Amino acid sequence: xxxxxxxxxxxxxxxxxxxxxxxxxxxxxxxxxxxxxxxxxxxxxxxxxxxxxxxxxxxxxxxxxxxxxxxxxxxxxxxxxxxxxxxxxxxxxxxxxxxxxxxxxxxxxxxxxxxxxxxxxxxxxxx
Amino acid sequence: xxxxxxxxxxxxxxxxxxxxxxxxxxxxxxxxxxxxxxxxxxxxxxxxxxxxxxxxxxxxxxxxxxxxxxxxxxxxxxxxxxxxxxxxxxxxxxxxxxxxxxxxxxxxxxxxxxxxxxxxxxxxxxx
DNA sequence: AGTAATAGTTAGCGAGAATAACTATTTAAG
DNA sequence: CTTAAATAGTTATTCTCGCTAACTATTACT
Numbered sequence: 001x002x003x004x005x006x007x008x009x010x011x012x013x014x015x016x017x018x019x020x021x022x023x024x025x026x027x028x029x030x031x032x033x034x035x036x037x038x039x040x041x042x043x044x045x046x047x048x049x050x051x052x053x054x055x056x057x058x059x060x061x062x063x064x065x066x067x068x069x070x071x072x073x074x075x076x077x078x079x080x081x082x083x084x085x086x087x088x089x090x091x092x093x094x095x096x097x098x099x100x101x102x103x104x105x106x107x108x109x110x111x112x113x114x115x116x117x118x119x120x121x122x123x124x125x126x127x
Numbered sequence: 128x129x130x131x132x133x134x135x136x137x138x139x140x141x142x143x144x145x146x147x148x149x150x151x152x153x154x155x156x157x158x159x160x161x162x163x164x165x166x167x168x169x170x171x172x173x174x175x176x177x178x179x180x181x182x183x184x185x186x187x188x189x190x191x192x193x194x195x196x197x198x199x200x201x202x203x204x205x206x207x208x209x210x211x212x213x214x215x216x217x218x219x220x221x222x223x224x225x226x227x228x229x230x231x232x233x234x235x236x237x238x239x240x241x242x243x244x245x246x247x248x249x250x251x252x253x254x
Numbered sequence: 255a256g257t258a259a260t261a262g263t264t265a266g267c268g269a270g271a272a273t274a275a276c277t278a279t280t281t282a283a284g
Numbered sequence: 285c286t287t288a289a290a291t292a293g294t295t296a297t298t299c300t301c302g303c304t305a306a307c308t309a310t311t312a313c314t
Contacts, residue, residue, distance in 0.1 A: 002245045003130055004173035004302095005252045011269095022270065038293060046131035051271050053294060074279045074292045102251045106244055114244050117237050118129045124229045125132045131271095138300095149301065165262060178302050180263060201261045201310045 006102070013098050017091045022055045024091065027064065027080065031088045035079040037070060046126075059084070133229070140225050144218045149182045151218065154191065154207065158215045162206040164197060186211070 014024050029044055030036060038052045059065045064084035070077035141151050156171055157163060165179045186192045191211035197204035
């Protein structure tokens with residue numbers, strides 16, 4: 001009931017910056033995590049590895065992410081480039097405005113409550 | 128954060144019945160509404176008309192929906208067939224189990240609270 | 255009567271995600 | 285210490301779901 005309108009508007013906002021949701025969610029994760037492997041991203045987003053590979057490839061072509069040596073020669077640990085960080089912060093402004101707009105009239109307590117409950121549900125699903 | 132795991136699991140459950148989310152959401156709407164035109168479904172799901180046409184066509188081929196005369200010769204008013212109603216009830220059992228499972232430990236008050244707030248957000252987005 | 259608007263369809267495109275089958279590397283077991 | 289199993293990632297292919305643009309058919313408005 002909420003997802004489609006939310007997705008539609010978010011894609012509209014992100015489109016202004018030549019980004020899609022899948023790309024944005026990885027920028028977001030890397031910015032807040034410093035770095036991550038494909039598998040970590042895969043688990044975080046609940047998508048399969050090939051999906052991650054494709055999106056990461058695009059982000060690499062755009063110059064937003066780069067890979068750094070991991071503890072293995074198998075794993076590919078990724079992090080944001082300087083350009084990627086700048087991009088994140090730039091888009092963040094737009095996304096913040098969007099969030100503020102759609103949360104108008106919802107108190108901070110209510111927001112926290114919803115996040116807490118959604119997290120509980122998430123745990124139930126992934127269990 | 129919640130959508131992908133939810134979608135994955137739901138599709139898994141629906142897959143047991145040879146259905147996809149898009150189809151299920153229309154079955155759901157028609158069952159609870161008696162009948163609807165393409166435009167009504169389009170608005171309800173926040174999806175464009177061609178998308179509705181395609182999904183409805185599939186449901187028609189599967190024998191779950193049929194069209195009845197509307198107030199126009201333009202509009203195509205759809206309703207569930209007997210088979211469609213039976214299918215809905217059959218799948219409903221699976222979906223109920225799924226919902227119960229993922230809502231374990233969430234009180235009814237909390238559920239209502241979340242629904243209320245999500246509805247408020249939805250209104251903000253569509254405004 | 256002639257133009258607007260509304261309902262739906264067709265054609266074509268693209269995002270996003272999945273599975274299956276593969277390579278490369280690392281870990282564990284006999 | 286070598287071989288089998290597990291892990292990380294890629295490639296190829298397929299599917300759903302959704303979009304826009306351009307169309308037909310019908311109805312409403314001026």
